[in-house]
Amino acid sequence: MTASMNTPGPTTANSLLPANVNQLSYRSGGKTLIDAVSFTLNTPHITAVMGSNGAGKSLLLRLLHGLIEPSSGSVSWGNQPLNSTVRQQQAMVFQKPVLLRRSVAANIDFALQLFRQSARQSNNALASGSHRATIKSQRDDILDKAGLTHLAKQPARLLSGGEQQRLALARALVFEPDVLFLDEATASLDPASMARIETVVKAVHHSGTKIIMVTHDIGQAKRLADDVLFMHQGQLIEHTQAPAFFTQPTTERAQAYLEGRLLVD
């Protein structure tokens, strides 16, 4: 049973759904790294992208977020093509957190100022308004939720791996994204750090954010995911509900992956 089956569903509508991926391909250096991938995501649930190393999971996430251009095919979000406006409603947390060479608080302030700036441009009254005092109050609230208040003045790059990843996640959430991409965000974290991140992820999902996460951790996928995209050598070979995927995978490759069998390509 997945964790999401025990928790209430998202509370708000998501303007970026459905996501339609149509014959998406990416080629580089004469190799096809993503090969005609097509799928649709209709629900604001947690989607896990799984597969062996080199299957194209992280690349798929980057294509979905628009960080790289596909060689062919298309991605649309909420029936809009993937453009900068759509990307502003998305956020991504990378496997290796990319933190500014500033304090923890300054990292959050940076994102808050950026968000308010883009909100002002799009006349979002909620995010615009007065400046320093509001930013400080928002920052304090964000740091509190991330459990980082006591580290606010510390240089961000001196935090532990788990703390850095929590900060990266908190910073991503400043943008109030409709879609959050997590690229192996808990890889190399200890169980306690992983649990703290997962708690935040569940809360974010509950607030209506669609989460698409790359993970190698089968236990984590079982705890969090509602559906699974299983990739192999750049191809999507399974897209199914999580309970079905973990109990009755339809492909030999997925079955071997779940059983931890070593398969040589």
Add this chain to the structure above:
Amino acid sequence: MQDLSQAFVLAWQLLLSADADLVEIVVLSLRVSLTALVISCAIGLPLGAMVAIARFPGRSIVLVLMNALMGLPPVVVGLLVYLHLSNAGPLGWLQLLYTPTAMIIAQSVLITPIVAALSRQILEDLHDEYREQFQSMGLSRTHTIKTLITDARYSLLTVALAGFGRAVAEVGAVMIVGGNINHLTRVMTTAITLETSRGDLALALALGMVLLLISLAVNALVMTMKLTASRYAFA
């Protein structure tokens, strides 16, 4: 001619008594070089950042040119600035030749490529690290440049100090466009050249010692900043 030890003693006396001529020369040197540094940073840092993040046809040629210009011979720079500022030159009407402003221009031309090329390398490395995150956050190009410069501030200070070191120790360009006029355009390096040729080794040595002290101070500052920045993981 004074022997070396006598000159050394006299040099110390000049330094300790804060000789008016010596102070005037030192102050002018610092004013010219620091102003040139500010101008070079104002031009070189954004230029270096733009080249660091932009991808355009012919970029590698620009990189080669930027790196090559770091080794500009000062006398050639002096000559080019002279040709532009002389009465027959396109900027002759400004009447800047043989003024501190002309020396600032020459030193700016000399060190701007150094600031631009070194900062380009630092900012490009940092941008490689930040690129996807910035792309994900939707940062504009201007905001990216501003953020890169802010985050690389300690490394860029080292670049600025390298530029300052080059400017304050330079003699050829300022000699040509400044003319080494007493109480007007005489700076440490030109004064050392003149006093050595005249045999007044005391003043030359005193000025040399000040230059060395400045050089030592600059290097100490660079090292301190690097250590501080590393300790706080800001570099």
